[in-house]
Amino acid sequence: MNLADITLLIETRKSHFPKEFNGQIADNDLISQMISNAHWAPSHKLTLPWHFIVFEQPKIEKLAMKIMDIQLASNPNVPQEKIDKIKLLPSQLSHAIAICLKPSKMVPLWEEYCAVGAAVQNMYLTLNAVPDFGGYWTSGNATNSLEMKEYLGLSENDEHLGFFFVGGIDQKRTHSKRITQTVVWK
Numbered sequence: 001m002n003l004a005d006i007t008l009l010i011e012t013r014k015s016h017f018p019k020e021f022n023g024q025i026a027d028n029d030l031i032s033q034m035i036s037n038a039h040w041a042p043s044h045k046l047t048l049p050w051h052f053i054v055f056e057q058p059k060i061e062k063l064a065m066k067i068m069d070i071q072l073a074s075n076p077n078v079p080q081e082k083i084d085k086i087k088l089l090p091s092q093l094s095h096a097i098a099i100c101l102k103p104s105k106m107v108p109l110w111e112e113y114c115a116v117g118a119a120v121q122n123m124y125l126t127l128n129a130v131p132d133f134g135g136y137w138t139s140g141n142a143t144n145s146l147e148m149k150e151y152l153g154l155s156e157n158d159e160h161l162g163f164f165f166v167g168g169i170d171q172k173r174t175h176s177k178r179i180t181q182t183v184v185w186k
């Protein structure tokens, strides 16, 4: 792989959202590869703070119901549009990967958040290998609520940092928009 290849890989990484998902189910091998590639992210003192929990079909139905219950319990006036979106998830998603952090307490917590971010980027990049599946990191959907942490079997000190939703894609998009970045060279 040369510099042009790696730049192309990074620049063509793209989020795809549930409204684009066509209901196709990915092989578990793809999900396993995403997670095993995540494990190669950097972490200070090699604490490897990430922890992933995979929901496959048909269990996404239960997960969606849990998300809906938590949202309604925290706000009975949650907009109907939001509820409708959650209800659609089981028919749209292939897999939902809960992104969790188990703090090592060996390094500052902020360093562990950064490490998990790098791990999720590896999951995103892995999806570039397949033309017919995409996904994105959502920090909505009852992320890190007490009830969701309990549902995921996390302990008090663990963090739930959202989900990586994966779904089948008919029209994979490869062009994200970026404004020009500011870099200071000294």
Ligand SMILES: Cc1cc2nc3c(=O)[nH]c(=O)nc-3n(C[C@H](O)[C@H](O)[C@H](O)COP(=O)(O)O)c2cc1C
Pocket (backbone or CB within 6 Å): 013, 014, 015, 016, 136, 137, 138, 139, 140, 162, 176, 177
């Ligand atoms: C930590 C994190 C949380 C995110 N949470 C959400 C979210 O809750 N809802 C959403 O639509 N997108 C979410 N995204 C995805 C961003 O919307 C997406 O990365 C951004 O629009 C840029 O698009 P791109 O990933 O295709 O470059 C999140 C991304 C990150 C890194």
